[in-house]
Amino acid sequence: MLLEFEQISRSFGGVKALSGVTFGVGEGTIHGLIGPNGSGKTTLMNVVSGLCPPDGGRLLLGGRPIHRLGPHRIAGLGVARTFQNIRLFAGMTCMENVIAAQHLRGGRALLPRLLRLRGAKISETRSVAEALTCLTKAGIAARKSAIAGALSYGERRRLEIARAMALEPRLLLLDEPIAGMRLREIEEMEGLFRSLARSGITILLIEHNMPFVMRLCHRITVLHFGQTVITGAPEEVAEHQGVIDAYLGPKRTEG
Ligand code: ADP
Ligand code: MG
8 A cells, every 4th residue: 555544533623524534545546535525535635745734543655654744745755736726826837837846846856956056057957848748747738838827727727737746746636636627628637647547656536526536546435524434446335325325415315
């Protein structure tokens, strides 16, 4: 398992957003996280990315505990994310947005900039080349010089993914990445996520579009009131009565 949640809990005041969440995410898999609004999905992603430390339990990345590390340390370990509410630099071009994200990665891209070494120029060229690779992977290279604020909704979602790719992640966290997209865009994103997974990136994805989740994910975890209902293959999850109750509501009457 690349990522292991062990009895993860987190409260906000009196609200138990997560309680005893336990499951694993296999390396190279696409793992879906579903559940009704308020079931704790985003909080769980915030726990992984270090924005919201758990108040109980352990979180392991590649066997190493990460639940006490801050967001930058966790990003440095190869965990990248996108947000339910898109966060971009609206006044910058797509290329600039990705280059800005490279700074977070630290290491070779960051150092020359800070020290203004002789090699900086070469490194800048490489940054641009790497940023273009990220834009290409996310399918938004054609808009590299466009201002982020002028992009369509689907394009902004792609740019967020390009930015995440700049971290060279081994784990990519996607919070509702196709929300508000049209069918054709959704199909394109599906292809994109599959190709990212084939390239070895593990994906943990929150999404409400059930057909999409069922087609795309190798495994799915269902949250309800901050607890794990089931983790299993899409077929298992679809047949689970607890999921039908939790996700679709206990009573469904024809009408
Ligand atoms: P989901 O993403 O599944 O819709 P969330 O993780 O956003 O659910 O929220 C789970 C619960 O935790 C909700 O009751 C929500 O109101 C609460 N919650 C989440 N973040 C905070 C916060 N920063 N402060 C207070 N309550 C929060
Ligand atoms: Mg959410």
